[in-house]
Amino acid sequence: MISTLLVANRGEIACRVFRTCRELGIRTVAVYSDADANALHVRVADTGVRLPGETPADTYLRGDLIVKAAVASGADAVHPGYGFLAENAGFARAVLDAGLVWVGPSPDAIEAMASKTQAKRLMGLKPLTDVTEADLPVLVKAAAGGGGRGMRVVRHLADLDAELAAARAEAASAFGDGEVFVEPYVENGRHVEVQILADTHGTIWPLGTRDCSLQRRHQKVVEEAPAPGLSEELQEEVSALAVRAARAVDYVGAGTVEFLVADGRAHFLEMNTRLQVEHPVTEAVFGLDLVAEQIRVAEGHPLESTPPRARGHAVEARLYAEDPSSDWSPQTGRLHRLSMPEGIRLDTGYTDGDDIGVHYDPMLAKAVAHAPTRTEAIRALASALERAAIHGPVTNRDLLVRSLRHPEFTAARMDTGFYDRHLPDLTEPTPDPHAPLAAALADARGRSRFGGWRNVPSQPQTKRYAMAGQDHEVRYRHTRTGLEADGVRVVHADAHLVVLEVDGVQRKFEVTAYGDRVHVNNTALMALPRFPDPTTQHAPGSLLAPMPGTVVRVADGLTVGSAVKAGDPLLWLEAMKMQHKITAPVTGTLTALHAVPGQQVEPGSLLAVVRET
CATH class of the missing domain: 3.30.470.20 (ATP-grasp fold, B domain)
Incomplete structure (x- = not known):
């Protein structure tokens, strides 16, 4: 009987396994990277063991460290979850060799099926070797992969080598195995x-x-x-x-x-x-x-x-x-x-x-x-x-x-x-047109100690919000009877709930603010300053990092002065175990290049500038 179980994983699946263990009366052990030191799966486990480092290669892909953690914590079984080492036969063998129970198939079964190339051979199928135009489109896949990582659809033969390289790099980062293969791509199945x-x-x-x-x-x-x-x-x-x-x-x-x-x-x-x-x-x-x-x-x-x-x-x-x-x-x-x-x-x-x-x-x-x-x-x-x-x-x-x-x-x-x-x-934006007004009224009530009552008519108050990529300005007025807004009757307004009557219909808006970020029902807004800061403006054609990540590659031969076409790949960012292509926003000339391989960037960081021709 299993008494203590270590989950060799993180996040949602670790929490999921721990929930069942609690119901079965089994003690639980979490492993965690430095980035996950305060993660939920660590907080809900009975015991936690640190894996020094932040990247998967240094932590959740280190089977030797995880086996040591299981032995040190007194666990008698290991559950792999999904992803990371879940389909790694070597890890399963190491768990068994340490005298622990492996909650999964045998290492031989994993070895036979975990490599997609071997699995296809077992089922009488073969991957493509020499790809020609007649084979297109094809799908490049990681042999040890899952979750869409290390996968690329190739429709043009000229793109095959670059996509193979990108798939290998992504697979090696996510699974510790850069083997990839090619198979026909069946569309619309x-x-x-x-x-x-x-x-x-x-x-x-x-x-x-x-x-x-x-x-x-x-x-x-x-x-x-x-x-x-x-x-x-x-x-x-x-x-x-x-x-x-x-x-x-x-x-x-x-x-x-x-x-x-x-x-x-x-x-x-x-x-x-x-x-x-x-x-x-x-x-x-x-x-x-x-x-x-x-x-x-x-x-x-x-x-x-x-x-x-x-x-x-x-x-x-x-x-x-x-x-x-x-x-x-x-x-x-x-x-x-x-x-x-x-x-x-x-x-x-x-x-x-x-x-x-x-x-x-x-x-x-x-x-x-x-x-x-x-x-x-x-x-x-x-x-x-x-x-x-x-x-x-x-x-x-x-x-x-x-x-x-x-x-x-x-x-x-x-x-x-x-x-x-x-x-x-x-993905067509359909923001609620009354969300900015509801946010402004809730903000006015939240900041007013006396409800905004005035003995004389007040001047209109204005607030600006960014919503779905556009700026919105709303006006409202404090009166003897409460708050008023043009064309809309304010039925109720406090710091968290606003009720508006629009064309005879009452609508409720739940408002929650976290600093300048405001959520009105399920519409997100950003409160804007009355006068924009000119130092935050960027030149037309600026390429800003859409996410935090690492610059892993710059297009071959790309330098300041290079001519580029709209949609051309300029560089690649790696974030959350996936590579993301950053493309030219317009056709023109590259006038600035601030990104270099290995550089860590934050959202909004200036990567490059393309001047439109």
Whole structure:
């Protein structure tokens, strides 16, 4: 029996495993980097062990340090979570060699399936070797990868070498293994997967299907179970293939077999020898705790001969600290508040007041809704996300709500090209036009000790706010009867709640301010000074860092005086384990270049200037 378990991971998945351990009466051990010293997963664990350093290569990818931490803390088992070393056979062997229980498949099974090139050979498939024009488009993938890292779509043969180099660098940074391979890229297919659970007694459960077609940068955004619209024959086919893959490597524990479904056919992609990020939708539908099942299997307990019956439908949305309208750029800063309405499962590694840093994945949380039907589950999740209080950096919340309500998704006609087709419409700013007024009135009430009452009419007061990239000026007046604003009747106003009557309809605005940052319902505003500071202005054509990160590369031959075209890549930033391309904003001449490889930059840092011709 496992008594103390160390999770060789961080953030949301570590918190998720610890939650089940508490229910099972198992003590918990967290490992943490210096950047995570005050992270939630450290705070909720019974014991914590520091891994000196901040980068994944120095900390969460150091299997030797993690095994030492397990032994030193008295742990008798290790759970790998997902990502980092979760599919590293060498790490699994080191855990077992140290006399610890490994909560996962055998090292041989991981070795057979964790390398996507080996997995394809095992399933009778081969990666491309000599790529020609006839093979395009192709997909470059990290052999040891996951989560979309180390993946690149190549549509032009001239781009292949550069994309291979970028994929290798990203894979080495994220997984400690820079091996990549190339395969045909099937466009507009559906990403369908099968959850399996196997014990040490020969029983394998295929736990239904999941659809994970809504993806950005090959990372899943919305997932659901079961996968809608599949024929009974196709469901049986992918389930049988998943069981076949598991039996081929004597698989034990939880795993996922992934397919690309196109033209009514299922194409094998890979087998993930670990728990998936999207496992909660399967848990909801089957009424299982997959982490608890992993632990029981690791303790040698047998599964029942048949799995439980599936009930209802579940949908999960990943909430990221990122700006989808700005090339999905990750965001950092203080997460002041994260609150979801009741009835929605929220798996997260953050609480109010935590800081979102630059070193790791920008996922804040996973929100999951379960209901008798798909329509009800989608409606519940979209509504909950819309009403959630998420105060802090920019997130993809609005994108999630619009995605869930998009007719292609509600009709189950989505595919992996969904965001390629619809991103501009899904990210079109639709700020609430009355949010600036509500913010100004709440600010006026919050600053006034006597409610703003005056015996004589006052001059109009003005406030300026930045909202959705534009400046807005609002005017209001203190009168004997309270606050007034042109065209809008102020029903109520205090520091946190404003009620306005617009065209005979009363609307409520919840207002929360954190310094100059103001949240009005789910609209974010920035209070602006009355007169702008001229020293903060930048020349036209300036390229500013959209995120904190490290300059990892400058385009070959790029120097001051170089002619560039709009959209040309100029340099690359690495942030949150992904590389982000910075392109020329206009066609013209590079007149300044401030970025050099290895340089750490903050958001808004001036990287380069292109003078338009």
